Amino acid sequence: MLELFVISTLNGILFGMLLFLMASGLTVIFSMLGVLNFAHASFYMLGAFFGFQISKWFGFWPALVIAPLLAGALGAMVERYGLRQVHKYGHVPELLFTFGLAFAIEEIVSIVWGKSPVDFRVPALLDFPAFTLFSTNYPAFKIFMLVISIIIFVGLLIALKKTRVGLIVQAALTHPHMVGHLGHNVGRIFMLVFGVGTALAAVAGVIAGPALVTQSNMAGLLGPILFVVVVVGGLGSLPGAFLASLLIGLVQTFAVSMNGSLAGAFGPLSPDLATTWLSDIWNVTIAQIAPIMPYVLLVLILIFRPMGLLGTRET
Amino acid sequence: MHKRHLIKLAIGASLSLPLFGTAAMAQETVKIGYIDPLSGGGASVGEGGLKTFQYLAEELNAKGGILGKKVEIVGLDNKTNPQESLIQAQKAIDSGVRYITQGNGSSVAGALTDFVTKYNDRNPGKEVLYFNYAAVDPVLTNDKCSFAHFRWDANSDIKMEALTNYMKGVPAIKKVYLINQDYSFGQSVRTQARAMLKAKRADVEIVGDELHPLLKITDFAPYVAKIKASGADSVITGNWGQDIALLLKAAADAGLKVSWFTYYAGGAGGPTAIKQTGLNHQVFQITEGFANLDHKTSMDFEKAFRAKVNLGLWYPRAVNEMRMFAAAAEKAKSLEPVKVAQALEDMKFEVFSGGEGFMRKDDHQFFQPIYISSFGDRTAKEPFDEENTGWGWKLAAKVETKDTILPTTCKMDRP
Structure with a gap:
């Protein structure tokens, strides 16, 4: 039992940190531009595919650096030449723009790399069990993922709280006009933030690619959960996104490890009801509904605390 | 008078031309609609299946096709989704497909059986058959069995x-x-x-x-x-x-x-x-078979298949399906789906991996010898490895055709 608990905690934190890498960019972009970027998960996918391609040519380590830079540059260009042009028509066109972009990226990826999974391997250097916990091996690559995510989280926090650029970004989050009046180029800050945000998503892609599956539907699989994280954490709140990522990572992982059901709690259903629809609900285990847990959380948060866990505004 | 005659001719020509066109097309090829995932989580198996069927079509075509007609496989992506499958099936039928084949996902298979059965009821004379090579939910040859559905894989x-x-x-x-x-x-x-x-x-x-x-x-x-x-x-x-x-x-x-x-x-x-x-x-x-099974013709096939497609053969049942389809059409001397279906019923067939199988008339379930194999080190008797791992499949147990026969509850409506 303890073994399951420890391993699940590790897995949950890891999944949570991966979510955070993506949600951090998304939530900052949202608070600055007021637009929920539907294509954000697509940059995660681009990161994974760039990572795959570059690691085939030059190895995994160069890929870890180059792929996010490439995706980030692409993201910055999308902001400069796409979103900013659409901006003058209002929020709905912006939203539609990112929505369309997500489809376009998915199609382009499946044209270039095909629709089936690509063979993105864990680098040989990290392909060994890091440690054995109660006879369960924990892969070194997963520890590596965890370390990278934590480094980026700490780096992001320092950059935002301690540097000048961070201060301007924070100011632009709440008072973009004032920042503009003070002589800062708000447009360039937006572009920068968009670029960094998408680059972070791409980092997540490069390190998640070998551990999970790199294929053209990976954005679609993760995209919805990302929005849950951002909404649960509070739109525009970085600490909120961190908290929500970990929460959802842990909730999903622990739900899988639980066998409880209504039947387990209150005893089996009486025989005359056993063939009705009620028996489905009665016998379904928590593990079976694990994938919908984040969405249940989303609904609950929207009902009881619409601004999110650490959010400040009700949008 | 002269003018009117011309108009008549023009109308007549414009009506008959497309008809001639499709008729000519239909005579040249037998189209088989392959409806399986070519994207998403099922793509890895779906693409392998498509390559297998294309290889088998080429094999038939090299021998002159079926009743002199070339076999063509039309690949359609259903994303492992029942609704999407029905759209693809309709699209296939609209383009002249009379035979569809599918295998991945019994949820999809259930929807397709329903669809094809209803389509056949509504369109007598234009029937479509559904060849199932891998969806193994028992219900498909029991409570939900259909005259239009044939299954080549042993059910679950x-x-x-x-x-x-x-x-x-x-x-x-x-x-x-x-x-x-x-x-x-x-x-x-x-x-x-x-x-x-x-x-x-x-x-x-x-x-x-x-x-x-x-x-x-x-x-x-x-x-x-x-x-x-x-x-x-x-x-x-x-x-x-x-x-x-x-x-x-x-x-x-x-x-x-x-x-x-x-x-x-x-x-x-x-x-x-x-x-x-x-x-x-x-x-x-x-x-129903694996690469290292001690059986000469299937090993030869495996070698040729790997050389061409660069994959191990994962669907011996697809080989049985295509070869039996050809045999049934030749037996019926027709490519009319209903006649082919009747020829398939109770057909006995020497299966790809050796031994005799038969298509039971009662429920359209194919029975054949099946094998349990284990994966690991190879000896001289196991020449093939898988995915360049060096390991291969080795026989653990064989189940004869007669020991695979289970009763069915199917009550089939026949045309």
Whole structure:
């Protein structure tokens, strides 16, 4: 039992940190531009595919650096030449723009790399069990993922709280006009933030690619959960996104490890009801509904605390 | 008068030209609509299947096609989604397809059977047949059987019967864990496994019974942690596609040491993951044939297939399907689906892997010898490895055709 608990905690934190890498960019972009970027998960996918391609040519380590830079540059260009042009028509066109972009990226990826999974391997250097916990091996690559995510989280926090650029970004989050009046180029800050945000998503892609599956539907699989994280954490709140990522990572992982059901709690259903629809609900285990847990959380948060866990505004 | 005549002629020509066009097209080719996932979580197996059918079509065409007509495979992506499959099926029928084939996902198969049956009721004379090469939910040849549906794969009950018969003789099995995909097929596997194990090995304890979403999980680590915690020594799973490959991969990462009794461990990505687990001849699969089966013609086929397609043959049943289709059309001397269907009924056939099989008229289920094989080190008798792992499949047990026959509850409406 303890073994399951420890391993699940590790897995949950890891999944949570991966979510955070993506949600951090998304939530900052949202608070600055007021637009929920539907294509954000697509940059995660681009990161994974760039990572795959570059690691085939030059190895995994160069890929870890180059792929996010490439995706980030692409993201910055999308902001400069796409979103900013659409901006003058209002929020709905912006939203539609990112929505369309997500489809376009998915199609382009499946044209270039095909629709089936690509063979993105864990680098040989990290392909060994890091440690054995109660006879369960924990892969070194997963520890590596965890370390990278934590480094980026700490780096992001320092950059935002301690540097000048961070201060301007924070100011632009709440008072973009004032920042503009003070002589800062708000447009360039937006572009920068968009670029960094998408680059972070791409980092997540490069390190998640070998551990999970790199294929053209990976954005679609993760995209919805990302929005849950951002909404649960509070739109525009970085600490909120961190908290929500970990929460959802842990909730999903622990739900899988639980066998409880209504039947387990209150005893089996009486025989005359056993063939009705009620028996489905009665016998379904928590593990079976694990994938919908984040969405249940989303609904609950929207009902009881619409601004999110650490959010400040009700949008 | 002259003018009117011209107009008439023009109308007549414009009406008859397209008709001539399609008629001419139809005479040249037999189109088979291949409706399976070519994107998403099922793509790895779907693409392999498409290549297999294309190879088989070429094989038939090299011998002059079916009744002198070339066979053409039309690949249609259904994304493992029943609704999408129906759209693709309609699209295929509109473009002149009279035969569709599908295998991945019994949920899809159920929808397709329904669709084809209704279509045939509404369009007498334009019937469509549905050749199922891999969807094994027993219901398709029992309560929901249809005259238009033919299945070449042994259904799930037959496979579980054989698998549990084998497990009966392995005393080391004490604690079994069931993990399956949460849809009709996975549920039928778990129910049968429970019932049959109870009947054959009452001493075996079922320590876990898991259903997970179909083709949506990208990291099975939480599930593997749970299997580990349950203390199981064996796992039974009907998982296919990426669900088996990723499950085995997560097991390899965590160092889970159990025996695996699977339906589809040999699918794309499976062998690579098994090699990573280091479980030598502890992962079993149940199929109607495998590369290292000691049978000359299928080994020759395997060699040629690998040279051309660069894949191991994963669907011997597809070979049976295509060859029997050709044989039935030739027997009926017609490519009219209803006549082909009647010719297929009760047809006896020397199957790809050797031995005789037959298509039961009552429910359109094909019966054939099936084999349990294990994956690991090879000897001189096992020339083929899988996915460049160096390991290959080795025979563990054979089940004769007569021992695979199970009763059916099918009451079929015939034309």
